[in-house]
Amino acid sequence: MQIKTLALAGVPFVALHAPAYAQTAQNPPPSPQAAIAPAVPVSQLVRQVDIPYRQFTLPNGLRVVVHEDRKAPVVAVSVWYDVGSKHEPKGKTGFAHLFEHLMFNGSENAPGEFFEPLKEVGATDYNGTTYFDRTNYFQTVPTAALERALFLESDRMGYLLGAVTQAKLDEQRGVVQNEKRQNDNNPYGLVQYKLLEGLFPAGHPYGHSTIGSMADLDAASLDTVKDWFRDHYGPNNAVLVLAGDIDLATARPLVEEYFGAIKRGPESKAPPAPIPTLPAPKKDVMQDNVAATLLLRSWVVPGLNDEDSAALEVAAGVLGGLSSSRLDNALVRREKLAVQVGANNADFAQLGQFTIQTVVRPGVDAAVVEKRLDEILADFIRTGPTADEVNRFVTTTVAGRIDGLESVGGFGGKAVALAEGALYSNDPGFYKRRLQALSRQTPESVRAAMRKWLTRPVYALNVVPGKRPAYEEAKRAAADPVKAAPDTPFQGTRGPLPPVGEVAGLNFPAVQRTRLGNGIEVVYAQRTAVPVTEAVVSFDAGVAADVPGKLGTQGMTLAVMDEGGTTNLDSIRLAEAKERLGAGIGTGGSNDRTTFSLEVPSANLQPGMALLADVVRNPAFREEELGRLKNQALAGIQQELTSPQALAGRVLPPLLYGPQSPYAKAQGLGDPKAVAALTRADLVAFQQAWLRPEKAKIFVVSDRPLAEITQLLEQRFGDWRGVGAAGTKSFGRSQPSAPKIVLVDRPDSPQSLIVAGLPTQLRGTQDLLAYQTANDALGGSFLSRVNTNLRETKGWSYGVRGSFNQAEYAAPYVLSAPVQADKTGPSIAELRTDVRDFVSTKPITQAEFDRAITGAIRALSGNFETSDAVLGAMQSNDLYKRPDNYYATITQKYRGFTRDQLADAMRRVIDPNRFVWVVVGSAAQVRPQLDSLGLPVEVVPAAAVAGGAAPAPATPAATK
Known part of the structure; x- marks a missing residue:
């Protein structure tokens, strides 16, 4: 499905959905203390991040980057245009994003929905997105369909306008405006507009949202949108990346054949975008239909090509990006003043935006939290991070990049890394330079960057619970699209779409099964594309196992296991241990299963597995952590009552399955009264009944061989035994609701x-x-x-x-x-x-x-x-x-x-x-x-x- 990603600077992710689910240890494994130290140096991880490429430029200016990856018979085709919302003049906000939609509605030689021929060839990860600096279009196709994809992309680059009609413009204008309504309708949905307005002077290229205004979208005429295309979408303003089952010798003649005849267009010029500094600190307060007060602090800072950008990224990570961040440890874990915190340095091509967010715990005076937030930030700027904090953040970042290398395309694969570097930094290999810059950061370099940029006047925005005031965009009545005259089919000149050759069949890896000494079954497959191991300990539990009359028990059990520490490591030391390894350890579940997952660079597999076993087998269920996480869950439930998706998700299951069905227990984060009353004994009872070895299976995909994986699992889980009676599920008859x-x-x-x-x-x-x-x-x-x-x-x-x-x-x-x-x-x-x-x-x-x-x-x-x-x-x-x-x-x-x-x-x-x-x-x-x-x-x-x-x-x- 075409899902337009409308990424907006500084807009916080405020979901307040507490960590999912949970277990204590009856037979604790060997102590994982050794897991804290023996991570490989981050420099070794950085060396594993490599995307070799070759490039060439056509006479018409199209820049082409080719990366060869033969692991699967697919090729990612990614076209990035040097046009985004920053290029939009007054009165034309939203045009770049609107045109992104129009370019999916057919071209002169490929009329009809762009998705039809892509679906036919088996394309995956096909979509388009718009942001401040660019518009991109991408799809991953079977190698045999590469020519089809190149024909389609070249046709909408060079042969589009004959197919753009009034009817299509009206149709997509309505779709975009409903996308805007959908975003605005969410809790905190209007923050994006207020934040940009507060940070930037009127008319600044980065000062308006990518979605644009209803008025400008309404005013877009067929002539103005066609002129927009002529001014910005020439081959000389684009980068084409081909990544996957392809090489330069094959790519070059194909690109020349399909793109070579397209004429150059006007050169896209980056608009002047100075970094504004507010004359004095500024604070705004806005009401919204939300359950908790949101505190935002934001500054405009340099963009990704500035030498301070890497230091600011580390600063944001240490302050509010890591699980063990300064703000998490102080405001959430220790002082329990907030239920969610975060910090992010959004770095764009010409500038960036450094934003801190804090969601105040309901019942706490926001003024107290503001004061503590400002104190923590001031202290952090004054003293800087520790060397260990810097290393933990960089390790986590590099590990994420290694994992992302397995995908050739999509929203974040190798084609994206190469295209971003080429378009924003004139270097497809910028991703490596960036990681090297991160690995060189020191406490002093980070502190210097913060002192330089974060001591300037801040823009503060508080979003408080209340009735959302009427706003101009919402006053505009939704209108049915104007029914224009039927389109006259445009007669194309390039001939039919290229045929698709024989598509190679799926080579699904062989799955092997074995058992540990205590009977736990291990299900394993080997994949060697990246040096990463992914493992899931899956229990036969899930939503269906939640406790009747105490809905939310499973979620709270898992939240405390995931976030509350083990008998060996308190919550902060547990978070730090994960970060030193670049390991992701988390909990989750479905209607039928409850899971604990591990994702770790295989170089750190042994300590990573030890840490996973400690989380699964040795939860401490500390009373102070239970109290903290209950408060977070209760705040999350209040937030669910303001979210359209969460409200529907709570109401439908009992109607659909019948109130007595185990699946009817899918009630968001649970019953608030039950969650408030949960005790440590409740969580231990659930863990011992459901999260036990007899109900477990372990699934692993790794570049390491099964023998090595089995040996590690045997060491950590093979001696585990359950205690007491296991839980049971009952799926008797339950009467769904009558139609209503x-x-x-x-x-x-x-x-x-x-x-x-x-x-x-x-x-x-x-x-x-x-x-x-x-x-x-x-x-x-x-x-x-x-x-x-x-x-x-x-x-x-x-x-x-x-x-x-x-x-x-x-x-x-x-x-x-x-x-x-x-x-x-x-x-x-x-x-x-x-x-x-x-x-x-x-x-x-x-x-x-x-x-x-x-x-x-x-x-x-x-x-x-x-x-x-x-x-x-x-x-x-x-x-x-x-x-x-x-x-x-x-x-x-x-x-x-x-x-x-x-x-x-x-x-x-x-x-x-x-x-x-x-x-x-x-x-x-x-x-x-x-x-x-x-x-x-x-x-x-x-x-x-x-x-x-x-x-x-x-x-x-x-x-x-």
Whole structure:
């Protein structure tokens, strides 16, 4: 699906979703104290980061970078244009992003949606994004389809404007405006605008959001957007990166063939973008429909090519980026004044933005937190970081880059690193220079950069709970797209799309199984593309194992295990130990499983495995950590009651599965009253019943051989024994809700979130491939009927999806559609019609069938390019009782389907009349639209979804 990533400087991620789930040790493994020290030097890790490349430039100015990686028969094609929102003059804000959308709507020689020919060839990771400095388009395609991708990218670079019509402009303008409404509708959704306004003087290139203003989008005419394209999208303003199963000798003639005839355009010039310094400190306060006060501190600083940028990145990491950051340790762990903190140095091509965020714990005086925040920052600037803090941050950063090297494209793979360097720094190898610069940082260099840039006047913004004031953007009524005259097909001049050769089949790695001495099964696959090991300890628990009457027990158990330290390491020392290794250790879960995961450079595998075992087997469940994390969870629950997605996620499961189903326990972070009352004994009881060796399996994907992995696991887990009785699950009959609409009243919402669920008789352990393949046409892809209708045809939504939510004992069908508020009722009517037609008079067509089957087969190599994808497939195969070679044989299954077989499968399980609908929106505007749909309507206040507001956390005495 085309998801436009609208990254905005300094906008905080404020989700307040506490760490997921959890265990204590009955038979503790050997002490992991040795795990703290023996990490390899960061310089050794930096040497492992290498993306060799070759490059050339066409006579028309197109710069081409080629990286060869033969691990899979796929090639990443990534085109980056030197045009972003910073190039937009007054009155044309949002044009770069709007044109990003238009360039997916077909070109002169490839009319129709850009996704159609990409889907046909099995492309993966295909999308486009816009930011301050650039617009990019990317896809990973089978090697045999490379010419098709080059034709498409060159056609929209050199042969686009004949296909840009008034109808397409109106259509995509509506989509973009709904994307804006969707972003604005979230808690803290207006922070981005206020922050940019406070930091930059009027007219500064970086002073407006990438999404632009409603007024400017409304004013965009066909002539102005065409002029925008002519001025910015020439080959001389672009970088093309080809990474993967390709070499220079093959790439050059292909690029010359498809891009060589495109004429140069005007040279894109970076607008003057001085670094502004406020004349004096400035503070603003804004109200929003949020559960907790957010404190922001921000400065404009130098961009990524400045010598101080690396030092500022380290400063942000040590101050608020690491789990063991200064702000985390002081404000969250020790003093318990905040529930979330963070710091980030967003470095752009011409300048950067250094931002600190703190979410005040409900019940705490924000003024107290502000004072402590300023004191901590002042002390940090005065004294600087320690050498160990610098090393931990750099190690963590480099480890993340090593892991990212496994992907050739997408949002963050090797093609991205090369393209960013070429476009922003005139050096595709800038990624390595940056890592080397980070590794050279010292406490003094970081302190010097902070003294230089962070002692300037600060812009402070406090977002406080309250009624969001009416704002200009929301006053603009949503309008239906103007129905322009039908498009006249443009006669292209380049001939048909290139044919696709024989696509190589999937080479899924061989999966091996063995057992430890205590019977724990180990499921292993070897991948050698990067020197990284990923492991998951999976327990047969999950949401279904949560405690009736105490919902949130599992989540709190895992939060304390993940964040609260072990019997060997307190919470701070545990976080520091992970960072010294560059190890990611975390918890998670699904309806059926609870997991502990490890991702670590294989050079640090032995101490990393020791640390994982310590977390899994030796949780301390310290009372002070339990109190802290309960307060965070309660704040998170309050925040869930302000979020459209979280509200819908709480309301739907009991309706969909029936209130007695174990899966109905999926109630966000839990019952606030139950969470507030949880004791240490509750957590220990859950851990001993569910997170025990008899319920465990260990999944590993690594470049290291199975014998080495097994030996390490045997040392750390092989002597583990459970104590007491194990927990059990009961999946008896439970009655789902009768069809109705539950309207969750969230006043003043510019959008409504529609989520609909249909119980089916399916179970996840059945073969669901036919149903999932058929759903590609109904709701499973960007080209699906529901998305095409509400997004592309009606212009009422930014994106609509439908899928089977597969769990071990159930597989309901769920639709999700965020829509503009004034089209809530009509959108439900359209969705009902789409579903009804699909299972009656308009079943899957031959074209939809061919697209789904061919695309799925050809996409297999791209889908399983990374170890993370393989690890997920191994766990799914095990959970759903599929053979380990399931994906190695799936092509034959696809080829055995018929169109009638898929149509019949959907008719058997989809009953359009049995959906239950949840709508999160403004009842005053939405209720009249729903009353005409012929279904009972129940209205629930958002605050009542979790049984009323969460209990107020206890207020501790502030400490220093």
